[in-house]
Amino acid sequence: MGDHAPILQADSVSLRFGGIRALTDVSFSVRRGEVFSIIGPNGAGKTSMVNCVSGRYRPTEGRILFDGQDITRMRPSRRAALGIGRTFQNLALFGHMSVLDNIMVGRHHLLNSGFLRGMVYWIGGAQREELEHRREVEEIIDFLEIQHIRKAQAGTLSYGLRKRVELARAVALRPKLILLDEPMAGMNLEEKEDMARTILDLNEEWGMTILMIEHDMGVVMDISHRVMVLDFGRKLVEGEPEEVMAHPDVRRAYLGEEDATPAEAVPA
Numbered sequence: 442m443g444d445h446a447p448i449l450q451a452d453s454v455s456l457r458f459g460g461i462r463a464l465t466d467v468s469f470s471v472r473r474g475e476v477f478s479i480i481g482p483n484g485a486g487k488t489s490m491v492n493c494v495s496g497r498y499r500p501t502e503g504r505i506l507f508d509g510q511d512i513t514r515m516r517p518s519r520r521a522a523l524g525i526g527r528t529f530q531n532l533a534l535f536g537h538m539s540v541l542d543n544i545m546v547g548r549h550h551l552l553n554s555g556f557l558r559g560m561v562y563w564i565g566g567a568q569r570e571e572l573e574h575r576r577e578v579e580e581i582i583d584f585l586e587i588q589h590i591r592k593a594q595a596g597t598l599s600y601g602l603r604k605r606v607e608l609a610r611a612v613a614l615r616p617k618l619i620l621l622d623e624p625m626a627g628m629n630l631e632e633k634e635d636m637a638r639t640i641l642d643l644n645e646e647w648g649m650t651i652l653m654i655e656h657d658m659g660v661v662m663d664i665s666h667r668v669m670v671l672d673f674g675r676k677l678v679e680g681e682p683e684e685v686m687a688h689p690d691v692r693r694a695y696l697g698e699e700d701a702t703p704a705e706a707v708p709a
């Protein structure tokens with residue numbers, strides 16, 4: 442893990458939809474270089490929180506800082522240009538386009554936002570720009586081990602592979618922070634293991650900070666440095682996986698345990 446300065450900070454974030462309180466006074470921070478997961482029962486506010494970070498929702502109260510900058514009122518595209526990337530709970534690929542083109546779309550978006558334009562023009566014109574795109578995209582394709590499907594139409598692929606391609610497209614923006622909404626949903630065990638390994642590689646080798654929502658507790662506890670638990674829109678606890686799992690409220694609320702005694706303490 443990198444230094445401990447927060448890359449993302451949520452200060453007393455509340456979000457209401459009419460009479461529904463999706464989030465109430467939630468504060469947390471994600472440190473640069475960590476894998477941070479948000480867990481909690483259905484309707485706990487996890488997606489709402491991530492949407493407040495990506496800019497899809499605007500908090501009713503509170504603020505969000507990215508790299509020390511207040512982004513609470515910033516448009517999603519500005520946030521993307523600052524280095525916040527995301528994938529979606531429901532796949533959002535262009536089914537009729539090839540895998541390669543789907544990922545290229547991500548890069549073009551980045552370039553059109555002006556993020557890389559200066560640098561790429563500096564090394565020399567539009568052709569170089571296209572080559573640079575290609576080189577980066579091929580690197581991402583290698584990294585995510587999807588070379589064999591690079592020419593395939595995205596719509597014809599298995600669910601697990603489409604999820605990987607969607608991740609590739611988000612990674613193509615070279616974000617500093619990547620938001621993953623249920624990256625393993627609908628995957629079989631092998632696909633889950635591959636995805637977990639990929640997330641760790643993105644974190645360890647590419648230095649990306651990860652903010653993830655995931656229902657699979659095994660995966661969450663295995664790969665997260667820290668975890669936050671939401672329940673009914675409020676923060677229940679935030680900490681390292683072992684601390685969080687040992688918390689009686691978590692065992693009751695999330696795991697549905699009546700008796701909150703830690704399993705290790707129960708005689709065999």
Ligand SMILES: Nc1ncnc2c1ncn2[C@@H]1O[C@H](COP(=O)(O)OP(=O)(O)OP(=O)(O)O)[C@@H](O)[C@H]1O
Nearest residue numbers: 458461462463481482483484485486487488489490
């Ligand atoms: N756009 C919206 N309009 C109205 N209510 C919403 C909207 N988005 C979320 N909510 C409500 O806010 C609450 C939190 O929902 P959210 O989707 O953030 O929970 P979640 O923890 O991500 O749940 P899940 O695990 O089922 O995805 C729920 O009561 C939900 O119905």
